[in-house]
Amino acid sequence: MQLGFLVDLHLCMGCKGCEIACKVENEVPLSTWRLRVKYVDVGSFPETRRTFTPLRCNHCENAPCERICPVSALHYLENGIVNIDKERCIGCAGCVMACPYGAIYIDPQTQTADKCTYCAHRVASSMMPACVVACPVQANIFGDLEDPASNISKYIQQNQGNIQVRKPEKGTNPHHYYVGGGNVTLNPLASHRDEGHQLFNKITTLPVGGHH
Amino acid sequence: MVHETLAATNAVVTLDVALPGIVWPWLVTVNMWAKSIGTGVIFMLFLLLKKYPDQAGKLRFQTIVVSIIFIHIFLLFTLADLHQPFRMWHIFFYPHLTSAITVGAWMATAFVGLLFLLAFLSSIKKDNAAFDKTLTWVTILAIPVTLYTAGLMSQCTARELWQMPTESAQMILAALLSGSATMILLGGSKLDYEAKKTLGAVLGLSAMMSFILYMSEYIFGPMKAEEVAAVLEYIKGDGPYTVMFWLGQWGAYILPMLLVILSRVSKSENILKLAALLALAGLWLVKHVWLIIPQLLPMS
Numbered sequence: 001m002q003l004g005f006l007v008d009l010h011l012c013m014g015c016k017g018c019e020i021a022c023k024v025e026n027e028v029p030l031s032t033w034r035l036r037v038k039y040v041d042v043g044s045f046p047e048t049r050r051t052f053t054p055l056r057c058n059h060c061e062n063a064p065c066e067r068i069c070p071v072s073a074l075h076y077l078e079n080g081i082v083n084i085d086k087e088r089c090i091g092c093a094g095c096v097m098a099c100p101y102g103a104i105y106i107d108p109q110t111q112t113a114d115k116c117t118y119c120a121h122r123v124a125s126s127m128m129p130a131c132v133v134a135c136p137v138q139a140n141i142f143g144d145l146e147d148p149a150s151n152i153s154k155y156i157q158q159n160q161g162n163i164q165v166r167k168p169e170k171g172t173n174p175h176h177y178y179v180g181g182g183n184v185t186l187n188p189l190a191s192h193r194d195e196g197h198q199l200f201n202k203i204t205t206l207p208v209g210g211h212h
Numbered sequence: 213m214v215h216e217t218l219a220a221t222n223a224v225v226t227l228d229v230a231l232p233g234i235v236w237p238w239l240v241t242v243n244m245w246a247k248s249i250g251t252g253v254i255f256m257l258f259l260l261l262k263k264y265p266d267q268a269g270k271l272r273f274q275t276i277v278v279s280i281i282f283i284h285i286f287l288l289f290t291l292a293d294l295h296q297p298f299r300m301w302h303i304f305f306y307p308h309l310t311s312a313i314t315v316g317a318w319m320a321t322a323f324v325g326l327l328f329l330l331a332f333l334s335s336i337k338k339d340n341a342a343f344d345k346t347l348t349w350v351t352i353l354a355i356p357v358t359l360y361t362a363g364l365m366s367q368c369t370a371r372e373l374w375q376m377p378t379e380s381a382q383m384i385l386a387a388l389l390s391g392s393a394t395m396i397l398l399g400g401s402k403l404d405y406e407a408k409k410t411l412g413a414v415l416g417l418s419a420m421m422s423f424i425l426y427m428s429e430y431i432f433g434p435m436k437a438e439e440v441a442a443v444l445e446y447i448k449g450d451g452p453y454t455v456m457f458w459l460g461q462w463g464a465y466i467l468p469m470l471l472v473i474l475s476r477v478s479k480s481e482n483i484l485k486l487a488a489l490l491a492l493a494g495l496w497l498v499k500h501v502w503l504i505i506p507q508l509l510p511m512s
Contacts, residue, residue, distance in 0.1 A: 031230075038512060039227035050226070055512050064369035070313035071302040090302050091295025094313055096235045100370040102511025105232065111295040170369050184223045188510045189442055191223035208233045 002080040003118060004145040004175035006152050006163075007054050009185060011139035014039060014052030021134030022056075025119060032105045034116040035131055040184050040191050053185040054131070054140070057082065057103040057116035058166065058174030065095035065104060065115075073113065080145075080175060081120050086112045093208070100170045106208050118142070145175060155179070234507050239293040241500040243286050244361055245390070248383070248495065250282035251323075251358040252391020253398070256411065258351040260395070260403070261344060263410060270402045271395075272343055273334040278398060280327050287320065312367055316360030323357045326350045358387045371506035372439035373429075382425055388418040389464070390495055393488035405481060412484050415491060416472035423465035426498070439509065446505040457501045463494025 014037055022028065022035040035056040042049055059082045066074045066082055073089035076082060089112035096104045096113060107114040119129035127133075132140045143150035148157075156163055156177065164181040165174040183190040257275040260268035291297045303317045330350060333343040362379035365371070392414040399408055434441035447457040471487035474480070 033229050036229050036512075037227075038225065040223050041226045042223045044222050064367065067310045068313065068364070068367045070308055070311040070317065071299075071306045072308040088299075088302055088306055089296065090299040091297075092293070092313060093235045093295065094311070094364070094367075096232070097368040097507075098370055100511060102232070102370075106235075106295055172369065188512050189438055191225045193225040193228070193510055208235050 001078070001147075002145045002175065003123065004059070004080070004143070004152055004177065005056070005118065006141040006155055006177040006179065008139045008141070008155070009051070009053060009178055009180040011137045012037070012052045012054060013137060013139075014050065015136065017134040017136060018054055018131035018140060021130040022116070022119075025122070025130035026117075028114075029107060029109050032107060032114070034103075034114070038185075042184055051185050053178075053181070055101065055103070055166075056131075056176065057099075057118075058101055058172065058176040059116075059118060061173035061175060062171060064098035064100065064170075064172060068094040068098040070094065077120060079123065081118050081123070082115075083117050083120050084113060084115060086110055086114065089113050096208070100167050100172065101174075228510075228512060231508075231510055234504060236293070236503060236507065238500060239289045241496060241503050242289045243293065244383075244386075244499050244503070245496045246282045246285035246289065247358060247361065248386040248390040249394050249492070250279045250286055251354040252387035252389070253279050253282075253394050254347070254351055254354045254391070255387060256391040256395040256414070258347055259410075259414070260407060261347070264403070264407045267403050267407055269340065271398065272340070273331065274398060275395070276327055276330045276334060278394060280324070280331065283320070283324055283327065287324070312360050312363035316357070316364065319353065319357050319360060323350070323353055326353065354387075355384070359383050368506075370511060372437050373433070373443045373502070373506040378425055378429065382422060385418045385422045385425070386495060386499070388414055389422065389468075389491055392418070393468075393491040396484055396488040405479065408481060408484055409476065412472045412475060412487070415484075415487060416469050419465040419468045419472075419491060422498075423461065423469070426461065426465075443506050443509055446508055447501060452508075453501050453505055456497055460494050460497030460499075460501055463490050464498045465491075465494065468494070 016037050019033065019036050026034060028034050035054060038053045038055055040051045042051060059080060063082050066076060070092060071088050071090055073085045074082060074095055075085065091106065091111050091113065093106060093113065096106065104113050104115040122129060129142055132142045141152050141155050143152035145152060147153060159179045162179055164178045164186055165176065166186045178186060253275050257268065257271065260271065291300060294300060303314055307314045309315060326346065327350065330343060330346055333339050333346060359380050362376065362383040365374035365379050366376040368374055392411045396408055396411050396415065430444065434444055445451055447453045468487040468491040471483050475483035475487065
């Protein structure tokens with residue numbers, strides 16, 4: 001079994017339901033995110049549009065975080081999920097430095113690394129990840145990539161030629177795919193960015209792990 | 213950065229998480245800087261014992277003490293940078309050997325043990341033959357101890373700026389630079405001018421080679437990778453780290469190179485000492501800038 005994710009960006013409307021569901025399900029502390037939806041505005045008025053890109057851990061086949069972790073706190077599960085053992089983590093932040101997707105953070109409450117686990121605890125109980133359940137338009141598709149009859153495999157077959165991953169040049173072989181993505185949505189250097197986020201507040205940078 | 217430059221596309225991130233702060237801060241700079249000195253003086257002691265055994269013999273114990281002090285500074289700051297420092301023991305009981313951190317921690321531990329053995333041989337047992345024999349193995353071990361951080365940096369897939377084998381070369385050159393600088397200062401009256409001239413040559417040459425590597429990356433790096441180009445913008449023009457970068461380059465490399473030449477021309481030990489001090493201070497700045505700038509880049 002090789003679990004994977006696919007997000008159809010044509011369907012995503014940026015409601016952030018997945019983001020909230022993830023926060024609630026996993027009790028993700030304030031100022032940290034396992035999953036977030038990035039907005040990029042494209043074009044000049046009046047020819048403008050807004051793109052929405054849910055971003056989470058890519059559960060790479062060749063995960064740099066797993067390789068750099070000195071104590072195997074980050075490890076593979078048999079179903080392909082890159083899981084984390086917070087009790088073992090020493091907080092060296094090597095994984096934060098290694099992840100090319102910025103998907104790992106230092107939990108300010110436990111002072112250990114944390115990230116999306118594809119809701120491994122729910123999956124173990126044969127439930128879908130919280131973000132999949134919350135999505136009102138079924139833009140998040142989750143399933144077994146090795147099973148040709150799974151929804152995700154069918155979706156990939158139907159959209160051949162239009163499947164993307166983030167930063168393929170890094171050689172991480174992500175198990176997280178996008179349909180309808182492009183340079184603007186998937187390449188952080190393809191858009192202009194002022195520090196931090198701008199739409200709702202003026203926070204520029206976040207303290208790592210709540211200190212430093 | 214194609215889209216950003218196209219007026220028709222004008223892509224602007226309007227909502228994302230705030231950028232994370234610096235993950236590996238100045239504590240890691242001190243870690244690398246102190247490790248360079250701690251291992252570098254061992255390289256230099258080995259060299260001096262081969263070339264000037266009579267003079268260098270008087271420096272056995274002092275050099276080991278300096279190495280022990282700086283290796284402990286390195287270990288202390290490594291520990292201080294952990295978010296869970298009391299779990300450091302996990303590295304030894306749950307080791308993950310694909311990680312340069314694990315391999316480095318094991319090697320550094322062995323290195324510290326051997327340094328104490330050398331201290332024992334030189335100060336209590338006073339057995340120079342055993343000391344010199346052990347020093348050979350310690351010098352060999354000092355190579356991977358100083359290099360493992362380069363391995364760690366290259367394992368940081370997210371930071372395109374840190375490439376192998378450049379980082380390896382920079383680490384070993386930093387050890388030679390800081391080791392020779394420290395020994396010039398430590399030598400005092402125990403080393404004659406000829407020995408110091410040799411150390412000066414090591415200092416000047418390692419400064420030159422490091423400078424060439426940095427300038428090569430500075431000029432040619434952006435031609436190879438979009439991320440490197442974006443990162444180097446932080447040290448170009450009016451970038452936030454431009455001044456610190458150039459202060460480091462002048463302090464660690466350019467001025468020491470010139471001062472080493474000047475000291476040879478004028479046969480001045482004081483000029484050599486000034487070069488050594490500048491190299492040690494400048495190296496910290498150089499290491500710090502190179503550590504920080506890739507962390508300023510948004511990953512999403």
